[in-house]
Amino acid sequence: MIKLGLFSLMGLYDRNTSPASVIQTTLDMVTMAEDLDFDIAWFAEHHFTNHSICPDALMMVTRAAATTKRIRLGPCVLPLPFHNPLRLVQEVAFADLLTGGRLALGLGCGYQPYEFDRFGIDPRHKHDMVLEIWDILEQGLRTGAIAHKGIFFQIAPTELPMRPFGLDLPEIFAVSTNPAIVARAARGGHTPFMSFGHRGLAAALQKRRQIADGWAGAGGDPENMPLAVQRFIYVTEDRSEALHAVECVRNLSRAEHNLRGAAVDKDGPFVRLMPFHDEPPLDDFLAHAVIGGAEYCAEKLTAEIAALKPTHLSCFMGLAGIGRKETLASMERFGAEVLQLLEPVLKARGLADAA
Template sequence: MEVGTLLVMQNWYEDRSDEDVFAKEISLGRVAEEAGFDSVWCAEHHFDDYSMSPDNFQILAYVAGQTERVKLGLGAAILPWNDPLRVVEKAISLDHLAKGRVVMGLGRGLAKLEYDAFGIPMDEARGRFNESAKIVIDGLYTGVVASDGEFYKQPKIEVRPRPNPDRTWDDRIVMAAMSPDSIPIAAELGVRMMTFMQFDNETHGETINKYRELFKEAHGRYPAAPLVQDFVVCHEDEEEARRLAEEYIAKYFLSVIRHYDFAGSHWRETKGYETYQVGADMIREAGMENAAAGYVQANVWGTPEQIVEKYRARRDIWGCDFNANAAFCFGGIPFETSEHGMRLFGEKVIPELHKF
C-alpha cells in the first residue's frame, strides 16, 4: 500500500491570514517526505476559504523543488475550468521538473459557486469533462493535442517540451469518481479511481468493486489500486484523538456542505448531477448533526494502532488493495496539532501499511 497526504489549504482560522495558511500548509509537502509518505496531493479550488488552491500545478512545482522522492498528485485538475491544451502542457512540464514523479488527476468539479464565477453552465460539465479527458489523456501520451468536438476546437499542435519517451503515464492517471455515473467513465477511460470517504466501508466497497469489474470488462485486467482519501486525526491518546476528530472532522464536513451546497435542492435540476440530490436529501432527513457524526465515523482517526486496524478492516471488507491518502490540516485544527499527527502517522502507521 502506498500512502499519500492531501494539502487542503483551508482557512477556517480567525487569527491567520490567507498567506500564512497557504505558506504553512505548503511546508507540509516537505514534512511529508521527511515523515515517510509516498506522495503529496493538492486539489483545485477557487474563490472560497474551503480550499485556497487555484493552481495545483504551481503549488506542486514548488513542492517538487523542496523534495526528491515523493510523488506529486494533482487531485485533481478540474477539466471544465481549464483549456485541455494548457493542462497537457503544464502536466508534461511539471513531470519534467519532478523527473517523472507526477500523478495526473482528472476531475469534473461540483461547486456551483465556482462554475458560476467561471461563467460555465454546470449543465455542460459532464460533456466538457468527457470530451476534455480524452484530449488530455491522448496528449499526455503523444505530446500532440487536437480536437474538433462540441466544446473544444483545437487545431493539431505538438506541445513542447515533449513527453519523455522513456516514461509512461500508465497507472499515473487517476479520476475523481464519486457518483454512479462517473464510475463507468473512469473504467472506460482506463484510469485509476480516486474517491473520498463519505459513507461506511460496505457502501464504498460496493462502489470500488463495481469499478474494478467494469475496468476488467473493458481492458481485460483489474486496475491499479484505487486512491482513497480520508481526513485523519492521529494522536497517542485515544480520547484526545476522539475529541479532535469530533470537533475538526465535523467542522470540515460543515465546510463541504456549505461550499457545495449539499443541503440544497438544485442538484435534481442540474444535468449530470442528479444523483447528488439523493445524498442531499439524505443529509436533510438525517439532520446536520447526525450527518456530521456519520462523516466523522467514515473517516480515519485514533491512536496509530487503531488507525492501522481501521485500514486493515477496510481492506478485508473490500477484498482488494487500495492506496491510502490522508489529510491532516483542515477545519481550523491547530497547525502544530496537524503536523504532530502527520509525523506520528509517518512514524507509526506508514511502516505498517507498507507491509499490507
C-alpha cells in the first residue's frame, strides 16, 4: 500500500523571514496534511545554517503531536553520528510515548562536512557509526534496556523506564544508498528512502537500482522492495507562481551543493546561492520537478509511480521563499484535485486507500 508523507525542511529564506513564522507555517501544513489523510509528516534536522532552522526533529515531532490526532510523525532524518546513542534512545522512546505510538523514524548519516566539523566527528566513519548506533537504538526500543560493547560506544547495562518490554518498534526508514546500510534495512524489513532530487527520472531510476542492488545483496527481493521516494511538489495554474517555485527549487539545490563542499560559502548563517558546476538551466528544473497545474502534476506523478514503484510518496511542498498562503493553497489543490486524478493509478496498484 502506498502512503503519503509531508516533508518539512523548515528553511529560513532571508533575514526578513521570522523563524517563528516558519514553525507556524510548518504546523499549519501538518494540520492540513492530516485533514487530507496523509499517513505521516516528516521533519528534517540540520545545524548551523539557514538551510533549516530545526536542529532537533524530535522536538518538532512532539510539538506537532499536540495539535494533531491521527497522522504519524517522524524525523527525516535523524543524522545518527551527531547523537549520543544512550541519550538518543531515551529521547526516541519518550517521543513515542508523547505521540501516543505515532512515531516513525527516518535514520541517516549526515552529508554536510560543516556539521561534522563543528561536532568534531570524522565523516569517514559515519556509515560504521550509523550501523552501531542503529543497533543500540533497536536494542533499547525492543527490550527497554541496553548493554553494548562496540567500536565507537561502550554502554554498561542500562534500563529505560519509559520503554516497557514488548512495545512495537516504530517503523524505520533508511535514508542512504550505502550498501551496508541498505543491507541492514533489508535484513530488518525496513524501508529505504530516496530523494528524487533535481536531475530527472533517469537519475532517480539509477539511484533506485543502486538501492535495489544493496537490497538484493542482503538476500532481499528487489521486485518487492519497499521504497519511499521524495518529490518537490507545487500545484498552481499560474505560470509566474510556477516559475517562482522552480527558482526556489533551484535555490535549494544551490544551497545543498554549497553545503556538500569542504568549506561553506555563507554570510553569517545564510548559505550563499551561487550557480554550481554543470547546473542545468531553469527549464530543466521545471521539467524535472512536479510543479504546475493539477492535471500536469497528476500525469507526472503517475509516470514516476509506474517507473519507481514506491510504497511511500514523500511530498516536499513547503519551499523556502514561498509564502504561507501560497504554500497552503498549493497543498489544498493537491488534496482536492491531484489526488482525485491519481485515484485510478492508486486503484490499479491496489493503493486507493492512500488517497
